[in-house]
Amino acid sequence: MNTFFFALSIAFAILSTSVFALHKPYYRRGHHGPARLNTPRTDSTNPPGKWAAATNRAKGVVSTLSTEDKVALATGIGWQEGPCVGNIAAIPSINFPGLCLQDGPGGVRFADLISVFPAGINAAATFNRNLIRDRALALGAEFKAKGVNVALAPGMNMVRSPRAGRNWEMFGTDPYLAGEGSFETVMGLQANGLQACAKHFINNEQETNRQSSSSNVDDRTTHEIYLHPFLKAVQAGVVSVMCSYNQVDETWACENDHILNGLLKTELGFQGYVTTDWWVNMEKYKTLAANQGLDMVMPGASFYSGNVSYFGPALIDAVNSGQVPSSRLDDMATRILAAFYVQGQDQAYPAVNFDSWNPANGQHVDVRGDHGNLIRKIGAASTVLLKNSRGALPLGDGVKSLALVGSDAGPNPDGPNSCADRSCNIGILGIGWGSGTANFTYLVDPLSAITAKARSIGANVASSLSDYDLVAARNASMGKDAALVFITSDSGEGYLTVEGNPGDRNNLYAWHGGDALVNTVAGVNNNTIVVVHAVGAIIMEAWIDHPNVTAVIHAGLQGQEAGNSLVDILWGDVNPSGRLPYTIAKSPSDYSADIGPNHDVDYTEGLYLDYRWFDKQNISPRFPFGYGLSYTTFAYSGLAINKLGGDDGYEAPTGPGSSLSGWLHDDWIVVTFAVNNIGPVDGTEIPQLYLAPPDSSNSPPKQLRGFDSVFIPRYASSPVRMCLSRYSFAVWNAANQRWEIPRGTYGVRIGASSRDGKLSGSIEI
Numbered sequence: 001m002n003t004f005f006f007a008l009s010i011a012f013a014i015l016s017t018s019v020f021a022l023h024k025p026y027y028r029r030g031h032h033g034p035a036r037l038n039t040p041r042t043d044s045t046n047p048p049g050k051w052a053a054a055t056n057r058a059k060g061v062v063s064t065l066s067t068e069d070k071v072a073l074a075t076g077i078g079w080q081e082g083p084c085v086g087n088i089a090a091i092p093s094i095n096f097p098g099l100c101l102q103d104g105p106g107g108v109r110f111a112d113l114i115s116v117f118p119a120g121i122n123a124a125a126t127f128n129r130n131l132i133r134d135r136a137l138a139l140g141a142e143f144k145a146k147g148v149n150v151a152l153a154p155g156m157n158m159v160r161s162p163r164a165g166r167n168w169e170m171f172g173t174d175p176y177l178a179g180e181g182s183f184e185t186v187m188g189l190q191a192n193g194l195q196a197c198a199k200h201f202i203n204n205e206q207e208t209n210r211q212s213s214s215s216n217v218d219d220r221t222t223h224e225i226y227l228h229p230f231l232k233a234v235q236a237g238v239v240s241v242m243c244s245y246n247q248v249d250e251t252w253a254c255e256n257d258h259i260l261n262g263l264l265k266t267e268l269g270f271q272g273y274v275t276t277d278w279w280v281n282m283e284k285y286k287t288l289a290a291n292q293g294l295d296m297v298m299p300g301a302s303f304y305s306g307n308v309s310y311f312g313p314a315l316i317d318a319v320n321s322g323q324v325p326s327s328r329l330d331d332m333a334t335r336i337l338a339a340f341y342v343q344g345q346d347q348a349y350p351a352v353n354f355d356s357w358n359p360a361n362g363q364h365v366d367v368r369g370d371h372g373n374l375i376r377k378i379g380a381a382s383t384v385l386l387k388n389s390r391g392a393l394p395l396g397d398g399v400k401s402l403a404l405v406g407s408d409a410g411p412n413p414d415g416p417n418s419c420a421d422r423s424c425n426i427g428i429l430g431i432g433w434g435s436g437t438a439n440f441t442y443l444v445d446p447l448s449a450i451t452a453k454a455r456s457i458g459a460n461v462a463s464s465l466s467d468y469d470l471v472a473a474r475n476a477s478m479g480k481d482a483a484l485v486f487i488t489s490d491s492g493e494g495y496l497t498v499e500g501n502p503g504d505r506n507n508l509y510a511w512h513g514g515d516a517l518v519n520t521v522a523g524v525n526n527n528t529i530v531v532v533h534a535v536g537a538i539i540m541e542a543w544i545d546h547p548n549v550t551a552v553i554h555a556g557l558q559g560q561e562a563g564n565s566l567v568d569i570l571w572g573d574v575n576p577s578g579r580l581p582y583t584i585a586k587s588p589s590d591y592s593a594d595i596g597p598n599h600d601v602d603y604t605e606g607l608y609l610d611y612r613w614f615d616k617q618n619i620s621p622r623f624p625f626g627y628g629l630s631y632t633t634f635a636y637s638g639l640a641i642n643k644l645g646g647d648d649g650y651e652a653p654t655g656p657g658s659s660l661s662g663w664l665h666d667d668w669i670v671v672t673f674a675v676n677n678i679g680p681v682d683g684t685e686i687p688q689l690y691l692a693p694p695d696s697s698n699s700p701p702k703q704l705r706g707f708d709s710v711f712i713p714r715y716a717s718s719p720v721r722m723c724l725s726r727y728s729f730a731v732w733n734a735a736n737q738r739w740e741i742p743r744g745t746y747g748v749r750i751g752a753s754s755r756d757g758k759l760s761g762s763i764e765i
């Protein structure tokens with residue numbers, strides 16, 4: 001290209017960029033309601049429910065503190081300056097012992113003698129509120145017993161791009177499911193005094209450019225999809241929230257008045273405190289982010305501020321010069337102490353007994369209790385059976401010879417913790433990588449668990465643990481009653497790259513040539529059972545219809561008991577009831593959203609995330625959201641839909657805390673039906689309720705608004721009751737800045753997945 005044309009094309013590029021900029025799509029900034037310039041204070045005359053006493057007490061204590069002490073409450077003491085990943089200094093004059101903040105959603109990070117739980121995405125796959133709660137209770141007990149004050153969990157970002165690295169820490173692609181996951185997890189974590197920290201607020205839905213990019217989301221989509229899990233966390237009484245690395249509409253999340261003061265503290269009426277994610281970047285307000293609604297900076301210094309803290313001495317100066325009102329500093333300190341008091345952490349709370357940086361200095365307190373049993377149970381309950389032909393599963397008495405093929409069947413020869421923060425994919429994949437992971441005290445691999453089971457029933461196991469030695473795979477599988485092929489797909493947080501995957505996955509295909517491995521085994525064994533350990537959806541088209549692939553078990557990330565959970569499913573000690581918390585597509589391009597490669601990550605798909613998009617575009621998924629098989633068969637009958645109360649209008653109240661109003665969330669409509677187990681084995685069914693709104697609402701064709709997990713003995717029946725609130729029907733009217741209920745006829749679809757309308761009815765609203 002000659003210089004002239006080169007210059008011309010540059011000019012054209014600039015011109016077209018600026019022309020483009022003039023026509024910013026509707027989801028760009030300026031669309032939000034009026035900015036709230038004054039940060040909402042905790043309201044001692046009427047803080048919601050449980051906060052009243054703690055907030056009043058905190059106010060009294062704060063009134064005795066110096067500016068320096070108040071600033072110290074809001075400022076981490078620095079990276080590796082205390083035993084935890086985040087530390088707030090003690091203030092002896094008020095008997096405040098300081099705070100220990102520690103990762104993460106899957107287990108106590110940087111500690112020994114702890115449990116590694118099934119990942120958040122597996123918790124979601126159970127579609128079982130009790131199990132999600134039990135997981136959080138056990139996890140919370142471990143954090144508390146280690147002396148952690150604040151668990152940096154749960155993660156409640158949405159699974160938007162199926163390739164996003166931290167999807168496995170979250171609760172899937174549907175806001176209602178993710179919201180239930182958030183609610184139960186916060187309830188469980190905080191039940192015995194621990195502080196939970198809902199993260200990452202907000203729209204931190206990919207690793208690529210996460211510390212610079214701007215997530216641009218229209219106001220309605222923000223409310224109906226991405227804010228919802230945080231609403232549920234606030235409803236559950238979460239005491240802290242972590243603002244995210246990314247920008248939201250071109251303003252860093254941690255100095256963003258609209259999302260912190262507006263959405264979180266005003267609309268949701270959040271009474272706790274907001275901490276930064278670790279070392280966040282801020283460019284506009286920095287120290288004055290306090291005025292935008294930020295309450296705490298972690299871990300102290302920031303990479304982006306020349307390794308000094310945005311708070312600390314800078315905040316003292318800003319208060320002394322009046323740039324941050326002293327009343328705002330009081331409010332920050334009040335929120336932080338109120339969270340401490342409301343959780344009762346001033347009453348005999350354990351002191352920190354581990355050291356993240358020098359494990360040998362820790363007291364090695366074994367905090368696991370009997371959590372291994374629960375982990376095994378959740379591991380099995382979150383396992384999704386996708387295909388089961390010719391009665392391949394459960395394995396019967398006739399199966400006397402088994403082949404196990406693939407590295408995921410066996411252990412990592414160097415131990416399960418051989419790579420920092422699990423940044424390798426060698427041996428059984430029990431959890432993904434990054435700050436959301438933890439050190440395995442032990443990890444049960446499938447080979448040892450299946451070998452033990454086989455021995456007990458007189459069966460033989462051959463294995464070939466290489467992913468690439470297809471000759472050995474063929475040889476091991478030939479002539480066996482069943483061949484189990486183990487394949488994986490891994491991802492994690494963006495500060496680590498694994499096999500060329502920079503946090504986000506490079507693609508949605510099985511790692512290590514998994515497709516070739518499956519096809520090789522299926523070529524020689526007509527009872528090939530595929531086991532997938534994966535962070536999310538993988539594309540299975542290369543072999544899913546292979547006639548010799550008789551069964552597919554999508555196991556997700558089952559945690560430390562993976563092998564045992566699998567044995568329970570394989571031999572039918574547990575009847576599978578896991579359901580997909582995302583759609584498995586036939587092609588990556590079928591999904592509505594992918595990783596945004598540029599500075600602006602525009603959520604152009606709006607409300608049409610995952611199945612909402614497949615439905616709207618009439619795309620056939622390979623396996624739909626909510627799908628999963630059982631070893632028995634369920635029949636549904638007797639749908640009844642009844643309104644409980646009066647109408648009382650169709651517009652929600654506005655003002656502080658309005659998005660949590662009783663009018664919006666109280667039970668309004670009751671849906672009942674019966675589920676009959678018509679098969680020969682006991683089983684658990686996951687009935688799901690999808691609402692199909694009238695066209696006038698401009699909403700997706702159908703949306704999940706209820707589910708349950710119902711255990712039903714064989715040949716027995718169980719009544720199911722689901723309640724809908726006005727919120728189930730409401731849409732966010734961005735112009736009016738309130739929830740409104742579109743009037744019209746709503747379809748009510750009940751079934752075993754998002755594409756299974758076993759029962760349908762309707763209701764006039």
Ligand SMILES: *[C@@H]1O[C@H](CO)[C@@H](O)[C@H](O)[C@H]1NC(C)=O
Pocket residue numbers: 110111112359417418419420421422439
């Ligand atoms: C966790 O595992 C890493 C290796 O990945 C190791 O360096 C570290 O000491 C372990 N931490 C504890 C507390 O055992």
Ligand SMILES: *[C@@H]1O[C@H](CO)[C@@H](O)[C@H](O)[C@H]1NC(C)=O
Pocket residue numbers: 462471472475476
């Ligand atoms: C083939 O498999 C058998 C066990 O099934 C094993 O004994 C033999 O060593 C294998 N041979 C090769 C070449 O892998």
Ligand SMILES: *[C@@H]1O[C@H](CO)[C@@H](O)[C@H](O)[C@H]1NC(C)=O
Pocket residue numbers: 522523524525526527547548
């Ligand atoms: C299925 O497996 C049998 C061995 O049991 C093999 O002969 C046949 O070729 C396989 N079918 C396909 C389509 O690979």
Ligand SMILES: *[C@@H]1O[C@H](CO)[C@@H](O)[C@H](O)[C@H]1NC(C)=O
Pocket residue numbers: 479526527
């Ligand atoms: C599978 O292969 C076995 C021999 O390995 C044979 O006995 C059986 O009939 C085959 N089943 C089918 C459904 O092809």
